[in-house]
Amino acid sequence: MRKQIEDFIKNSIISVFSIDPGQIEVEIPLREEHGDFSSPAPLKLASLLSQSPLELANKLREFISKSEFSKHFQEIKVAQPGFINFYLKKSFYFEVLKQIIEHDYYARLGIGNGKRVQVEFVSANPTGPLHIAHGRGAIVGDVTARILEYLGYEVQKEYYVNDTGGQIEKFAKSIEVRYDELTGKKVEFPSDGYHGTYIIDLARNIMKSKSLDNTIDQERIDFLIDYGVGEMLKDHREVLSLLNVNHDNYFKEKYLVDSGLVDEVLTMLQKNGYLEEKDGAIWFKSTDLGDDKDRVLVKSDKSLTYFIKDIAYHYEKFVKREFDTVIDVWGADHHSHVTRIKNSLKSLNIDPDRFEVILIQLVRLISGGKEILMSKRSGEFITLRELIEEVGKDVARYIYLTRSSNSPLDFDLDLALKESMANPVFYIQYAYVRAGSILKQATIKGIRIRREDEVNYSLLSSKTELRLLRLLSLLQDEIVLTGMKRTPHRLATASRKLAEAFHEFYHLHKVIGESEELEQSRLHLVIATRTALDLLLSLMGITKVEEM
């Protein structure tokens, strides 16, 4: 509807003033008395035509009122200092209500037009357990993917596995030292090694099934990498599935080297004139693209930096797998990497706008009003697994989703464990349960729910009922906006608002036991609300409980 109004205003302006106004804005006003839709177009137009915005608004209003299009509206008003406000006819709401019930109004949309989008998220180093910050990335990535899928994109959820490089060697080395300790050898634990107790567990498990004693060094390390990465990945996958996050593809960094992709990219960069050899290393001349320094791609010992592998990886996404858009979800500590990847895409003649990054700010875990800090002794954060065990998947998902990604998130354990409005996931699930329970009650009483064309919706006329109808009508627009702006946290707000409106409706109005006509129309409203909540919960990946 909003898009239609936009187009309509635009065409009206062209007809009335014979100029092209460019992009027209139509917004959903915060205050209901400003209408269902509102456009400040006359204000913008005023400076273009140097006429008073109110006058322009009135002329436009007049033109629109005479048109066929105005039949959707109860009223079209001009407001100071030059807004045009549109008030939908109630019949429009009723039409939406009818559609929600009749044919799956909230079914997948066609906006994405089947374009291929990849969302890459979590991608934690397989050198330790997932911690609470990974959880936030997991949910933001997963929900973004779910929304885009709903909008009609073809979405792939990918996990990038960093299974090569210096950190991995260090990880293997750490297991080796723990193993040696267990066999009674006197060895010094490296200060830059991985200190977590899980390393000892890994070493212990190896000891149970295999002896490393007769292996030569490289063979040992290869085995330890293979085993360690395998175990960590198994753990990550398991924890993520506890959170209801399931990636479509695990992409191994090792493949980039083995398949020759890294060489392919180096050749291309050479050809495009972005390589330089200096101090025995190969550099990417990123200063040519505005970076403050050049970056090493191949170290002087001939080993590869993470950067060249990352370039090859993104090249692979766009050129080999031909994604139209790639969205990476990264921790904010990698922000400086964004421009570097965009620069590298430019140097490979790939449009950098096809690559987007959602940066996630820190997560702090709060308990008893105090931050739980990393344990100095074990070198471990609270793990994501522990968090899920503590608060449950639904609460974790919702809390991770509540804040905008570029705000730091305080995850308050005490609030998460409360079963009240402090913890809105219960509030929302409760609304869903209540709607279901009314319908169940209707069934028990033997009430037959009529078809849409046998119901007189105009009986839904109280302020509360209209508010609920309005939210239902605007929900699609809201989800589209949420998807296009990559701001999944808006779903959390939208569902809370809908639940709130429904709880209010529940308390103010009886459904069952009213006159038959009214009972039927309210039952339909309840069904539609439940459908909407169902959609929102699915998009957020939160369980739809039937009883609480």
Next chain:
RNA sequence: GCGCCCGUAGCUUAAUGGAUAGAGCGACGGCCUCCGGAGCCGUAGGCUGGAGGUUCGAAUCCUCUCGGGCGCACCA
């Protein structure tokens, strides 16, 4: 020093450049013969860190400034 993010009610925070800045928690006061009270209704609480600027209009954009976080590797 340079770069990115954040400063909104006591706390946690929302708001595609729009109209009177919304919520929840906490505080205070009401509501259960009634479809589930994990709920509903109400009251108090804000110069959106500060100063300039752009704009018809700024929490939002620009400059400066103060405070907090995170980056500035031949680590990932």
